[in-house]
Amino acid sequence: MPDLMHGKLERSATGLMLAIVAAASVGGIVEIAPLFTVDDTVEQVKDMRLYTPLELAGRDVYVREGCYACHSQMIRTLRDEVERYGPYSLAVESQYDHPMLWGSKRTGPDLARIGGKYSDFWHVAHLINPRDVVPESNMPSYSWLATTPLDVRDLPLKLQAQRYVGVPYTDAMIANASSDAHGQAVPDSDQATGVSERYGEATQISAFDGVTTNVTEMDALVAYLQVLGQLTKAAYENPATSEQVPNPND
Amino acid sequence: MGQLTSGERTLGAAILIVLAILGIAMAAVGQNDPLGTHGGMIFLVSVGLLFVLISSSFGPEPDPARFSKYYDDPIKVGVALTLIWAIFGMFIGVWAAAQLAWPSLNFDTAWASFGRIRPAHTSGVIFGFGGNALITTSYHVVQRTSRARLADQFSPWFVLLGFNLFCLIAISGYFMGVTQSKEYAEAEWYADIWLVIVWVAYFILFVRTLARRKEPHIYVANWYYLAFILVVAILHIVNNLAVPISFAHAKSYTVWAGVQDSMVQWWYGHNAVAFFLTAGFLGMLYYYLPKRAQRPIFSYRLSILSFWGITFFYMWAGSHHLHYTALPHWVQNLGMTFSVMLLVPSWASAGNALLTLNGAWDKVRDDATLRFMMMAAFFYGLSTFEGSFMAIRPVNSLSHYTDWTVGHVHAGALGWVAMITFGALYTLVPSIWKRERMYSAGLVELHFWLALVGTLIYVFAMWNSGIIQGLMWRTYTQDDTLAYSFVDTLVAMYPYYIARAFGGLLFLIGAIVAAYNVWMTVRTPEPAPSSAGEDLPLGDRPVATPLPAE
Numbered sequence: 001m002p003d004l005m006h007g008k009l010e011r012s013a014t015g016l017m018l019a020i021v022a023a024a025s026v027g028g029i030v031e032i033a034p035l036f037t038v039d040d041t042v043e044q045v046k047d048m049r050l051y052t053p054l055e056l057a058g059r060d061v062y063v064r065e066g067c068y069a070c071h072s073q074m075i076r077t078l079r080d081e082v083e084r085y086g087p088y089s090l091a092v093e094s095q096y097d098h099p100m101l102w103g104s105k106r107t108g109p110d111l112a113r114i115g116g117k118y119s120d121f122w123h124v125a126h127l128i129n130p131r132d133v134v135p136e137s138n139m140p141s142y143s144w145l146a147t148t149p150l151d152v153r154d155l156p157l158k159l160q161a162q163r164y165v166g167v168p169y170t171d172a173m174i175a176n177a178s179s180d181a182h183g184q185a186v187p188d189s190d191q192a193t194g195v196s197e198r199y200g201e202a203t204q205i206s207a208f209d210g211v212t213t214n215v216t217e218m219d220a221l222v223a224y225l226q227v228l229g230q231l232t233k234a235a236y237e238n239p240a241t242s243e244q245v246p247n248p249n250d
Numbered sequence: 251m252g253q254l255t256s257g258e259r260t261l262g263a264a265i266l267i268v269l270a271i272l273g274i275a276m277a278a279v280g281q282n283d284p285l286g287t288h289g290g291m292i293f294l295v296s297v298g299l300l301f302v303l304i305s306s307s308f309g310p311e312p313d314p315a316r317f318s319k320y321y322d323d324p325i326k327v328g329v330a331l332t333l334i335w336a337i338f339g340m341f342i343g344v345w346a347a348a349q350l351a352w353p354s355l356n357f358d359t360a361w362a363s364f365g366r367i368r369p370a371h372t373s374g375v376i377f378g379f380g381g382n383a384l385i386t387t388s389y390h391v392v393q394r395t396s397r398a399r400l401a402d403q404f405s406p407w408f409v410l411l412g413f414n415l416f417c418l419i420a421i422s423g424y425f426m427g428v429t430q431s432k433e434y435a436e437a438e439w440y441a442d443i444w445l446v447i448v449w450v451a452y453f454i455l456f457v458r459t460l461a462r463r464k465e466p467h468i469y470v471a472n473w474y475y476l477a478f479i480l481v482v483a484i485l486h487i488v489n490n491l492a493v494p495i496s497f498a499h500a501k502s503y504t505v506w507a508g509v510q511d512s513m514v515q516w517w518y519g520h521n522a523v524a525f526f527l528t529a530g531f532l533g534m535l536y537y538y539l540p541k542r543a544q545r546p547i548f549s550y551r552l553s554i555l556s557f558w559g560i561t562f563f564y565m566w567a568g569s570h571h572l573h574y575t576a577l578p579h580w581v582q583n584l585g586m587t588f589s590v591m592l593l594v595p596s597w598a599s600a601g602n603a604l605l606t607l608n609g610a611w612d613k614v615r616d617d618a619t620l621r622f623m624m625m626a627a628f629f630y631g632l633s634t635f636e637g638s639f640m641a642i643r644p645v646n647s648l649s650h651y652t653d654w655t656v657g658h659v660h661a662g663a664l665g666w667v668a669m670i671t672f673g674a675l676y677t678l679v680p681s682i683w684k685r686e687r688m689y690s691a692g693l694v695e696l697h698f699w700l701a702l703v704g705t706l707i708y709v710f711a712m713w714n715s716g717i718i719q720g721l722m723w724r725t726y727t728q729d730d731t732l733a734y735s736f737v738d739t740l741v742a743m744y745p746y747y748i749a750r751a752f753g754g755l756l757f758l759i760g761a762i763v764a765a766y767n768v769w770m771t772v773r774t775p776e777p778a779p780s781s782a783g784e785d786l787p788l789g790d791r792p793v794a795t796p797l798p799a800e
Binding site: 017136 | 358364
């Protein structure tokens with residue numbers, strides 16, 4: 001009987017096609033569709049802030065250089081990870097991440113809570129030559145970022161596109177994107193005040209690469225790294241216990 | 251392209267002219283952006299192809315007798331492209347592996363840094379090598395098993411060359427930093443749109459050819475090719491929905507965010523493995539293995555069970571890549587459950603293949619080509635077992651983020667995908683070029699051992715490094731503090747990184763040997779034509795030259 005039914009199916013290209021599409025659709029629909037409607041997929045937190053234009057530009061540099069190939073941004077609910085990296089990652093922390101950069105391989109350490117852990121100076125030295133600060137490192141050098149000026153002209157377009165996909169940037173944020181990027185990397189400039197107005201007092205305004213005369217891709221990348229894990233304090237406020245995985249030494 | 255009719259030539263010219271104009275437009279609007287560079291490349295490629303087309307256009311109209319032959323010209327070009335991408339992709343892979351041990355091997359250039367060449371390696375081997383192998387063999391298999399010629403002469407070229415244009419744009423983009431950072435789907439929006447057009451043409455061509463079949467049943471291998479074409483289209487479109495920042499920029503933002511993006515990404519990522527790297531290549535296995543062993547497939551019922559099991563179960567399994575993450579627990583558990591169940595249909599196919607060889611072991615011993623296919627089936631069984639095992643939560647907590655995953659992926663890529671492809675190519679090449687056999691059986695033998703030893707070194711190095719690193723990360727001292735810093739675990743990896751680069755190098759040398767062997771096979775003079783009738787489609791016979799009655 002099953003053979004008979006299948007015999008029919010394999011005589012008809014259309015039937016076979018429809019059956020394949022039907023069989024292959026169920027899993028995706030069951031697992032993906034509810035993620036958009038179930039309330040507890042992403043926690044609601046009040047203090048979640050947006051990436052500033054400079055940080056977003058830094059994120060784009062991170063994407064462009066394929067950093068996700070070696071660094072994850074997802075601290076799992078495992079005891080050793082929480083102790084090594086910090087509180088485990090919440091869904092809300094990547095709520096505005098298009099795309100998410102959770103990664104799948106750690107050739108280098110996880111970066112989900114790297115923000116604030118090291119000084120700007122350390123990051124710049126590390127990116128210029130990783131082996132100057134970590135002799136055993138096998139990370140490539142990104143020294144040329146410090147001499148590449150950041151293209152700030154595209155930033156309004158980028159914020160606009162981010163708004164299309166659901167990130168709540170305001171009109172003022174989009175209109176001032178280029179000047180905000182400049183202001184965040186040049187403290188004491190006129191443009192700097194607008195950044196804290198639009199993105200909050202906690203926004204770090206700093207000469208990230210140590211040079212205040214220009215805005216480079218290094219400024220952007222360091223600004224991004226320094227805000228990782230700092231967009232909301234939610235993960236630090238509910239220190240729920242992490243899962244215990246058997247200790248190999250026990 | 252000499253066989254194109256004048257209508258098909260005009261269509262080809264029209265499409266190439268449109269592409270060339272599109273290329274110029276992209277070059278103009280994207281002057282200060284990689285998009286402009288890509289526009290220039292598209293323009294050059296279209297103009298180059300236009301010249302090839304025009305230079306062949308002065309020939310006479312094709313002989314109506316062509317309908318009594320299979321259309322093998324695109325297959326020949328496809329074989330060459332497959333081997334070129336194999337060598338390119340594997341070379342980049344060895345280079346990337348070497349960079350992990352010796353970071354200065356990027357020579358301090360941005361384009362050659364690890365983060366940019368790694369996607370060039372994965373896309374080069376998966377899409378360049380694997381994709382061309384799939385398109386090429388599907389043209390061969392669907393004609394022979396349907397006993398019908400490809401539906402027309404234009405679309406096979408459009409699909410093959412269009413797909414290679416996609417690969418070219420995608421991979422040259424990574425060197426320039428054009429990527430959307432979605433694993434196995436790094437290409438940006440315009441390359442993705444182009445791929446959709448090519449893929450729809452592929453689907454239509456495949457189905458039209460099936461519709462011309464002279465056999466009542468659709469042969470098993472074609473089920474797999476059909477599933478591969480259909481589901482890859484669905485996966486590609488959903489995963490790559492994105493908003494470009496403007497039509498003059500290569501940059502876009504994916505519409506999915508955060509946790510939803512992670513699920514879509516791995517639903518796609520895991521099923522790229524399922525429908526590109528498994529279903530497609532199972533199509534290859536189900537045709538070339540019985541053919542080469544000269545034995546029918548062991549069990550028809552197992553084929554059915556395996557096919558529907560794979561088509562249904564795989565789609566659920568992607569979330570096992572997200573254990574212990576912010577993805578809701580229930581999705582993680584569903585993914586794990588289906589991943590474990592997936593072992594049944596996977597082993598049904600692996601067993602079906604190995605049992606087909608039962609009774610032909612003497613051939614396996616003597617014929618390195620058949621041995622390639624046997625090892626492929628063996629590695630398929632091994633990596634699907636490993637995959638189900640690694641999807642189990644506690645195992646995954648150890649393996650995830652380590653080289654164990656890389657080792658697992660390469661047991662599949664080198665052991666299964668590449669070996670079945672080489673087995674298929676060694677069967678296909680003499681048949682298409684009408685030679686008795688490959689130029690050198692000894693070189694096939696040499697290639698087999700290079701490939702096998704390379705794979706074993708690679709996989710064992712990665713198993714070791716992965717498990718060691720995973721264990722070191724979670725080792726505690728007696729004072730209940732972490733025993734190792736991250737850098738300690740990285741230092742422990744260096745010997746394995748070197749071993750892996752060496753294993754990969756052996757595999758690359760094997761691929762070069764294969765390319766040389768194929769080149770020499772094609773160059774040997776064609777033997778005197780045998781009596782026609784062996785390898786010809788049924789029907790579509792020209793009135794002038796009726797085939798002899800059977």
